[in-house]
Amino acid sequence: PKVIYIDHNDTETEVEVENGANLMQAALDNMVSGILGDCGGDCACATCHVFVDSKWQDEIDAPSELEEDLLDGLIDPQPNSRLSCQIVMEDKLDGIVLRLPESQY
């Protein structure tokens, strides 16, 4: 399945991701800038913040309490904000569009 990352300049990067991989790591592995992933995916840093396109919002499991807390602490949270290390690829997410916040560059 694939992910489409769109940065704050509207530049799209399409990446093929294996099922089971998280979408923070997939961005780092493919040198997509705009995702930092400082904590390595432990849901502790919130530097993997993304805005999930509305079409896929309901397909992703609801955030854990820990993720919610981190999202609340962001400077630019939106209702579709998620931490990409907590999104794990599966077939139903094929084509998911993630927009990357300007603050993360």
Ligand code: FES
């Ligand atoms: Fe740190 Fe996602 S990589 S919270």
